[in-house]
Amino acid sequence: MxxxxxxxxxxxxxxxxxxxxxxxxxxxxxxxxxxxxxxxxxxxxxxxxxxxxxxxxxxxxxxxxxxxxxxxxxxxxxxxLAPKVGTPERARFYQWITFLTNSLQEELMIWQYPDRLTGTDAAATEIVRNGAEKRAGAYLDVIDRHLKANGPLFLGDKLSAVDFYLVMLSRWARPMSNPPRSRPHIARLLDMVGALPAVRRAYEGEGVTGEIC
Ligand SMILES: N[C@@H](CCC(=O)N[C@@H](CS)C(=O)NCC(=O)O)C(=O)O
CATH class of the missing domain: 3.40.30.10 (Glutaredoxin)
Structure with a gap:
């Protein structure tokens, strides 16, 4: 187990x-x-x-x-939850999950905890926070454009684990001034995937209630 x-x-x-x-x-x-x-x-x-x-x-x-x-x-x-190994679709799947964890997730961590980099320097903290929010926003724009052209999910009509990953990150990013959901194609994915029983059960199991993302 x-x-x-x-x-x-x-x-x-x-x-x-x-x-x-x-x-x-x-x-x-x-x-x-x-x-x-x-x-x-x-x-x-x-x-x-x-x-x-x-x-x-x-x-x-x-x-x-x-x-x-x-x-x-x-x-x-x-x-x-992922395409067959060795296929172009699997490569795309790797691309997006790596992009989410390596680029968007890391930028969101800096945005949430800028003082881990800047310590007690309040002015620097503000600069870092704003910079990270801008960079995270640009990454979300890339995702939204991809979903517009190739969606509704990361791999078209096919649900994959990368869709779950975006739901997780989008929940964290809700307090951004331009949150993920403000982008129409991300919003569509969040509506679709956020409504899945597996997603609802996972958050419920963690004691998270209310709107997911
Ligand atoms: N890259 C790691 C990041 C994990 C991470 O930063 N987790 C946060 C919670 S979302 C944490 O444990 N924070 C506690 C701490 O930094 O002390 C992963 O994706 O697993």
Whole structure:
């Protein structure tokens, strides 16, 4: 049985949606950020970065949300959450999930926590926050243009794990002055994917209520 170490609506959300969609048995283990449990000696043993999530799959202990998603997708080909390995469609899938985790997710982290870079310098913090929001916005524009031309989902009509990943990031980005949902083609994807039972169950399982993204 899988074990997903989580905190509500953290980077575990996309792996959690994938687990729900797959339908395999799993256990949720709360990492209580309120008491900084992600930095505890025990947790650092399974995730040396002290970040959430971590997946335990038997002997395999895995960190990084995108890696967890890719691993789950590979372990459960029957769930059909990614195109066949070696195809151009699979390459596109890699492109988008890497773009989401490497570019958009990282920019959103800087936007949410600019002081991790700037310390107590309030003016610098503001500059970094605004810069990160602008860059994240430009990435969202790229996604919106892609969905307009090739949507409604990342891979056209075919649901894939990358759609779940955008739902997770879009939820985090809701407080942006120009949030993901303000772009029509992203909004359409969020409506479609946010309504899926697997997505609703994942957030409910984390105790997240109300509008998802
Ligand atoms: N790139 C990592 C980022 C994970 C991450 O930053 N998680 C946040 C929650 S969304 C976290 O654990 N923050 C706690 C901390 O930094 O102490 C991933 O995708 O798994």
């Amino acid at each position: 899988y074990q997903l170490h989580y905190f509500p609506s953290n980077a575990n959300a996309a792996p959690h949606m994938v687990l729900e969609e797959i339908g395999h048995e799993y256990e949720l283990v709360l990492v209580d950020r309120a008491s900084n449990t992600q930095k505890s000696k025990e947790y650092l043993e399974i995730n040396p970065n002290g970040r959430i999530p971590t997946l335990v799959d038997g002997e395999l202990v895995l960190f990084e949300a995108a890696a967890i998603v890719l691993h789950l997708v590979d372990r459960h080909p029957e769930a059909d």
